Amino acid sequence: MDFKNKDVISINDFSKQELLYILKVAGQIEQRPKNALLRGKILAVLFFEPSTRTRLSFTSAMNQLGGDVIGFSTANVTSIQKGESLWDTVKMSERYADVIVIRHPIEGSARLAAEAASVPVINGGDGSNQHPTQTMLDLYTIQKTKGKLENLHVGFVGDLKYGRAVHSLVIALAHFSPTFYFIAPNELQIPENYLNDLFQKKIKYYKSSDLTRFSKEIDVLYVTRIQKERFPDPLEYEKFKGVYRIDKSFLNSVKKELKIMHPLPRVDEIDKSIDSTEHAAYFEQAANGIPVRKALLALVLGKIN
């Protein structure tokens, strides 16, 4: 499978075989780290909005493979403030780097950046649209903790309306014959177009606002934060914040092998007392960003094929 020079913009651009291949390469890299694989290569991180995990894990992944990193982590320090277009910023950056990771608040910006650049571009999040490397590390985590991706019962809880991590993971997992459980207040339920898509693919799903209703069925529970910044009206946010809380009492009604995931940062959705239980997979999930992003960097730079 040839990934050389391929852009990583949207989970919709990847087939099941391609996703499985990326996970396989990530697994190999995790087991046998290749410290000098990207020596002499430069990654440009163009982060137009704040990020902790994505920027740090890309930087760490590149450094661990022997490559160098340049870039910025806020648009305030760049020529953007002087009115430079995204197109021009990317055109300039491609002369300085072999691969670009971009995070930008405007939706579709990563796709445009990929069109501007002749070097591969990886989307590190474009507004509430896509964050494909998050989805890939989510898949990697599920595969690693459950030993498989096929035929799992996967629950999503929290903000299913605005959460891009949820939307992308639903699309990606749909390749693997899952059963889905969408748990959210009606106002924050998953948008209809995703349900129509699942219906067409003959994938079973259930909706509820009750956290415990399906707790005995679920193998993986993907918890998300109610995202304050996505609400146009702060009063609406107040209505929903803290509506679901995973604590020790919830664990009484779950499968013994249940794994709980969260794209982080969390606010109060998952009580700290869960962290030390065997159910908690969210810190491992964050750590899995390293092998998955290493695999992607090595693949798009043509160092592994």
Add this chain to the structure above:
Amino acid sequence: MRKNRRSRIKIKAKKAAISSMPKEEIKKELKISAIDDGTVIDHIPTDGIFKVAEILSLKNQKGIVSIATNLQSKSIGKKGIIKVGGKSLTQSEVNKIAIVAPDATVNIIKNYEVKEKIKVKTPDIIENVVKCFNPVCITNNEQVATKFYVVRKDPIKIKCHYCEREMGKDDIEII
């Protein structure tokens, strides 16, 4: 003198064309005058007629443009017709109107006669015709041509190449 003669011939030709039409069509023709050269777009849904005019930039047209709407139609209930004098639409222009008028029929007229009928075909990709309805799409924030993939043809559903949002007929705004 010569000009008068030419116009007399034109009127004769027009009358001859009208008299050779079935009665039903004459009625229709009288509501909106015939053209000697140009394009007649028929069977436009009434809610799409002004969008068709926008897509074809008819406000910049130099020749005669007639727009009629809320006419009776056996096939689609009520319909609209647009006649554009002195302009023959190309297949790619015709395809653009498919976004709002998938069942329209397009007749190219020469000397009051239908020289060609073009069938509307919804394109698979629509470039630089429609504005993305998502205010935080990059196409609304940076100078970049819009591009949409047609997900469903009738009723139309299109997906933005950049922000990946899907739009229905009611969301469509012409650039």
